[in-house]
Amino acid sequence: MHDLIIVGAGPAGMTAAVYAVRKNMDTAVISVDVGGQANWSYNVENYLGYTHISGSELVKRFQDHIQSFGIKEEYSRVETLEKTAGGFAISTESNKRFESKAVLIASGSSPRKLDIPGEKDFIGKGVMFCATCDGPVFSGLDVAVVGGGNSGYDAAVQLMKIAKKLYIIEYSDRIIADEVYREQVEKADNVQVMTNTAVTEVLGDKLMSGIKIKDVKTGQERELAVDGMFLKIGYVPNVSFVSDLVDLNKNNEIIVDCACRTNVQGLFGAGDVTSVPEKQIIVAAGEGAKAALSAYRYISRGGK
Amino acid sequence: MSENKVEIYSTATCPFCTAVKDYLDSKAISYTAYDVAEDREKRAEMVEKSGQMGVPVLDINGTIIVGFERGRINELLGIN
Numbered sequence: 412m413h414d415l416i417i418v419g420a421g422p423a424g425m426t427a428a429v430y431a432v433r434k435n436m437d438t439a440v441i442s443v444d445v446g447g448q449a450n451w452s453y454n455v456e457n458y459l460g461y462t463h464i465s466g467s468e469l470v471k472r473f474q475d476h477i478q479s480f481g482i483k484e485e486y487s488r489v490e491t492l493e494k495t496a497g498g499f500a501i502s503t504e505s506n507k508r509f510e511s512k513a514v515l516i517a518s519g520s521s522p523r524k525l526d527i528p529g530e531k532d533f534i535g536k537g538v539m540f541c542a543t544c545d546g547p548v549f550s551g552l553d554v555a556v557v558g559g560g561n562s563g564y565d566a567a568v569q570l571m572k573i574a575k576k577l578y579i580i581e582y583s584d585r586i587i588a589d590e591v592y593r594e595q596v597e598k599a600d601n602v603q604v605m606t607n608t609a610v611t612e613v614l615g616d617k618l619m620s621g622i623k624i625k626d627v628k629t630g631q632e633r634e635l636a637v638d639g640m641f642l643k644i645g646y647v648p649n650v651s652f653v654s655d656l657v658d659l660n661k662n663n664e665i666i667v668d669c670a671c672r673t674n675v676q677g678l679f680g681a682g683d684v685t686s687v688p689e690k691q692i693i694v695a696a697g698e699g700a701k702a703a704l705s706a707y708r709y710i711s712r713g714g715k
Numbered sequence: 716m717s718e719n720k721v722e723i724y725s726t727a728t729c730p731f732c733t734a735v736k737d738y739l740d741s742k743a744i745s746y747t748a749y750d751v752a753e754d755r756e757k758r759a760e761m762v763e764k765s766g767q768m769g770v771p772v773l774d775i776n777g778t779i780i781v782g783f784e785r786g787r788i789n790e791l792l793g794i795n
Contacts, residue, residue: 444783450730467730486785505786535767535781547726547752548768569728573752618762639768 413437413511415706416501418489419649421447422692423682424517425473426699427706432480434707439483439509441501446470447519448646448683449692451541453569458693466543469692485509489518489652498677498714512714513706515679516653516665517699520646520690525557529613537619539641542566549639551575555622557610558643559583564592566641571599578635579604580624613640648684660686671702677714679706719792721746724761724772731783732771738785742794 415431417424420442431438449455452466461469487505498512522540524530530538539545542556546569554574556567559581571577579586579596584607586593596602605624611632612623621636648664650657658666658674665680667673667687673680681687681702682695721739723746725732739746749757751770765772765779773780775791789795 444731445734446730453728465730467733470730471734535769537768539769544726544729544731545769547728547750548758548770550752617766618768 412497413439413483413509414710415439415513415515415703416441416499416509416511417515417517417703418442418492418501418652419447419517419519419682419684420445420484421517421519421682421695422449422473423519423695423699423702424515425477426696427515427517427681427703428477428482429480430700430703431707432477432482434703436703436707436710439485439511440477441485441487441489441503441509443486443488445474451543452692453543453565455692457691466692492516492653492656494656494675512710513677513679515671515681515699515702515706516650516657516673516684517680517682517695517702518649518652518684520648520683522642523645523647524642525610525644527610527612529615533613533615533619536617537615537637537639538613539639542569542641545639546570546573546641549574552638553636554578554639554641555580555610555635555637556641556643557581558645559586559588559604559606560643560645561588561592563643564588564596566643567602568592568595570641571596571602574639575601577602578637580608580610581606582609582627583607610640646683646690650684662686670705671698672705677706677709679709719744720774720776721792722774723748724751724757724765724774725770726750726752729770735771735773735783735788738783738788742792744792744794 414436415438417440449466487503491502493500499514501509550573553576555578557580607627609625611625614621625632664686667680667685671679679702681698683690751758
């Protein structure tokens with residue numbers, strides 16, 4: 412039995428791993444990938460110690476750091492998490508079973524979807540989420556970004572250099588992205604910003620070929636031919652394996668106290684999956700550190 | 716392991732493309748990489764093989780994997 416299992420290897424999970432190992436806890440990390448959404452940031456300019464670094468480069472440095480400790484890693488998805496007499500049992504998609512005295516959930520969040528007809532059929536076939544990853548595949552094609560916030564504009568700034576024509580589609584009547592982003596977009600001559608606009612359907616055959624959009628004021632609907640649509644309309648916490656066990660808030664985030672404790676003894680939470688405000692790399696990393704120390708205290712008191 | 720044929724369809728900025736290449740390098744697995752942002756023919760080939768437009772796409776001895784799926788890659792290449 413491990414002392415601690417960390418679910419997720421983003422900034423929260425990786426920082427927690429470093430703190431756990433330095434406390435000599437027998438630690439395992441189970442994660443689908445390394446870095447999670449931190450990888451998607453084109454530019455990180457607010458992580459202390461780096462004036463300017465890409466998300467993936469920062470993740471690589473995190474990874475080099477934790478690999479120097481030789482932590483047990485399992486690359487798979489957690490399917491179930493159960494409370495047992497001695498702690499917790501986890502089973503994974505890779506058909507493995509893990510047991511531990513304490514568990515830290517740092518499973519992050521996933522992009523929110525529109526939940527409209529056709530969307531599901533064209534995920535990966537035009538309906539995309541990561542402009543840094545898949546944007547260049549759409550070079551010379553017409554593309555839409557859905558969402559007029561900072562992450563939408565971060566994607567737009569990348570895509571406007573790649574796409575033939577770029578549409579930014581925002582449901583509300585105004586763009587809330589920071590001025591620095593808006594200035595860059597305004598300078599581009601291949602970008603059209605559409606506010607008060609809803610996407611109502613994804614169209615296509617084998618691949619996506621267009622979308623239906625609706626003017627939310629007039630109700631008028633029309634088709635827009637685009638080969639790709641990047642969704643930047645927020646995130647939903649990854650809690651499917653734990654939603655029956657732990658208390659969630661109205662946003663489906665795991666409720667934690669200031670010591671990263673959940674309502675279940677021995678179960679901790681850190682990073683974007685929790686109710687802690689501000690989804691930032693540096694916040695997640697700090698929460699991960701705190702959660703690992705909290706778990707250490709819990710185990711050294713004999714699970715109290 | 717030298718008889719493995721590994722092709723990677725990728726883009727220059729995609730973090731998981733770099734990660735998968737670094738990973739194969741660390742395991743001394745050789746591969747051919749294509750930049751599908753630059754090479755339209757290879758982009759079409761990738762779409763044809765995988766039926767989608769996300770990267771990275773790996774072709775390991777004819778089996779297609781979308782994304783950096785370490786578990787399946789290990790299995791197909793017989794590595795750990």
